[in-house]
Amino acid sequence: MMTRDEYLMDPNKLVQYLQKMPNEFTKEDLIRYIEENGIQMINFRYVANDGKLKTLNFIITDRNHLDNILSTGERVDGSSLFPFIEAGSSDLYVIPRFKTAFLNPFSEVPTLDILCSFYTAQGEPLESAPEHILKKAHNCFKEKTGMTFKAMGELEYYIKSTKAELYPGEDQKGYHDSQPFTQWENLRREAMVLIAQCGGKIKYGHSEVGNFILREDGYEQHEIEFIPVEAEDAVDQLLIGKWIVRMLAAREGALVSWAPKITVGKAGSGLHIHMMLEKDGQNLCVENGKLSDTAKKGIAGIMDLAGPLTAFGNTIPTSYLRLVPHQEAPTYVCWGDRNRSVLVRVPLGWVGASDMIKSVNPCEPADPRDFSSKQTFEFRVPDGSADIYSLMAGLIVAGQHGLEMDNSLQMAEDLYADVDIFAPDYKEKLDALKQLPTCCWESADCLLEKREVFERNGVFPKGSVDAVVKNLKLYEDNGLNDRILGNVDKIMEIVDTYIHCM
Numbered sequence: 001m002m003t004r005d006e007y008l009m010d011p012n013k014l015v016q017y018l019q020k021m022p023n024e025f026t027k028e029d030l031i032r033y034i035e036e037n038g039i040q041m042i043n044f045r046y047v048a049n050d051g052k053l054k055t056l057n058f059i060i061t062d063r064n065h066l067d068n069i070l071s072t073g074e075r076v077d078g079s080s081l082f083p084f085i086e087a088g089s090s091d092l093y094v095i096p097r098f099k100t101a102f103l104n105p106f107s108e109v110p111t112l113d114i115l116c117s118f119y120t121a122q123g124e125p126l127e128s129a130p131e132h133i134l135k136k137a138h139n140c141f142k143e144k145t146g147m148t149f150k151a152m153g154e155l156e157y158y159i160k161s162t163k164a165e166l167y168p169g170e171d172q173k174g175y176h177d178s179q180p181f182t183q184w185e186n187l188r189r190e191a192m193v194l195i196a197q198c199g200g201k202i203k204y205g206h207s208e209v210g211n212f213i214l215r216e217d218g219y220e221q222h223e224i225e226f227i228p229v230e231a232e233d234a235v236d237q238l239l240i241g242k243w244i245v246r247m248l249a250a251r252e253g254a255l256v257s258w259a260p261k262i263t264v265g266k267a268g269s270g271l272h273i274h275m276m277l278e279k280d281g282q283n284l285c286v287e288n289g290k291l292s293d294t295a296k297k298g299i300a301g302i303m304d305l306a307g308p309l310t311a312f313g314n315t316i317p318t319s320y321l322r323l324v325p326h327q328e329a330p331t332y333v334c335w336g337d338r339n340r341s342v343l344v345r346v347p348l349g350w351v352g353a354s355d356m357i358k359s360v361n362p363c364e365p366a367d368p369r370d371f372s373s374k375q376t377f378e379f380r381v382p383d384g385s386a387d388i389y390s391l392m393a394g395l396i397v398a399g400q401h402g403l404e405m406d407n408s409l410q411m412a413e414d415l416y417a418d419v420d421i422f423a424p425d426y427k428e429k430l431d432a433l434k435q436l437p438t439c440c441w442e443s444a445d446c447l448l449e450k451r452e453v454f455e456r457n458g459v460f461p462k463g464s465v466d467a468v469v470k471n472l473k474l475y476e477d478n479g480l481n482d483r484i485l486g487n488v489d490k491i492m493e494i495v496d497t498y499i500h501c502m
């Protein structure tokens with residue numbers, strides 16, 4: 001086994017150490033690591049209200065300066081980062097979270113990046129910062145339920161292809177394509193390596209359904225999926241993942257888009273979130289080989305708040321072009337197993353998998369417990385326009401809401417759909433189901449209607465719900481919503497001009 005010292009002296013081992021002992025990593029460890037590994041720069045990275053990754057560079061020339069920034073963070077202009085902060089009293093502090101440190105894979109000189117939290121000039125956490133809201137939501141969840149909320153995201157994106165003359169793939173049939181039918185597998189693989197080096201836990205990567213080969217400037221769709229970790233880490237990993245994919249694409253002169261929909265009638269890009277509820281290291285989503293009541297209650301909470309959750313997860317007009325039937329995106333509030341037409345999907349249960357494995361590899365009988373530990377439930381509504389910190393906080397609130405509601409199990413039973421909900425013989429049941437909002441305005445109204453649930457226990461401060469609502473309503477007020485929804489044939493140009501999403 002490597003010792004703490006050996007880990008800290010090897011630049012490539014930093015991530016492994018931090019994953020083992022994240023909370024024991026001190027400022028002294030960091031300084032030692034920086035000095036022993038010849039780190040020349042530090043980047044503070046943070047996310048304010050627009051969901052974008054921000055950067056502040058420091059060059060390390062003097063030990064006192066280094067000690068200083070690590071101890072007290074740095075002052076920044078809050079009014080340029082958060083719309084609700086006034087220029088008159090705008091100073092904020094960004095304080096590095098040591099356990100998030102990673103070696104920047106793109107820097108010219110050895111550089112350490114550290115994610116930061118926002119604090120006020122009085123030294124209090126900035127209540128309305130999404131990262132802080134997420135922490136509050138998770139702490140409250142842990143305290144009230146005794147469980148840990150784990151999650152992982154699926155990053156779906158389009159990347160612009162150059163014309164593939166030799167091996168054009170088939171339009172909208174890109175799922176799990178291999179090179180050379182897909183042009184950007186290398187970039188995806190490189191991204192996976194770099195994300196892992198920066199601390200991301202990845203499950204797999206593959207090419208997705210949506211590829212447009214009929215256009216001169218075709219697009220290919222890809223996906224990178226993570227492994228469940230604590231909610232805060234899951235979000236940090238998605239943030240870094242998006243940044244790495246975009247950086248690699250920029251290096252190739254290729255455009256990456258997280259836009260929810262780039263052509264109507266073709267596959268959109270989602271940001272599905274899988275969730276898992278854990279206690280003492282045990283996944284509580286499975287009980288006696290079946291989906292547990294705990295998981296069903298969590299699912300009910302998410303269904304009950306599905307409308308308001310779109311306010312955090314589907315934040316731009318094109319988000320609502322994605323939520324249409326027959327495109328593997330949800331439109332109605334219901335849940336099911338293995339079913340991609342529903343709002344919450346319970347992926348393939350692994351009950352019985354032990355026999356399956358034994359029959360393929362006779363000498364490797366599988367332990368069924370290994371499979372039940374993987375069980376998650378997946379919220380399929382969000383897309384790349386999500387402010388992922390607020391969205392995750394919202395999901396935690398919704399999960400807790402479901403565990404506390406009296407009628408959760410009844411609701412789960414009533415809203416269970418075991419078939420394709422768009423099949424003709426399901427019509428009557430379909431008509432009885434609640435629909436998701438169809439534009440930003442409606443999602444803002446849904447959030448306003450349920451704001452009390454999100455504001456409960458002080459998780460979302462009042463001003464932050466208002467800021468989310470204001471942003472959503474702006475699209476109607478400035479006419480962008482009408483321009484997009486009234487010109488769906490031109491959506492590509494409009495999307496190109498305005499929105500490629502965080």
Ligand SMILES: NC(=O)CC[C@H](N)C(=O)O
Pocket residue numbers: 156267268269270271322327328329340380
């Ligand atoms: N395989 C899938 O689940 C595809 C999802 C789909 N691209 C979406 O918009 O959500």
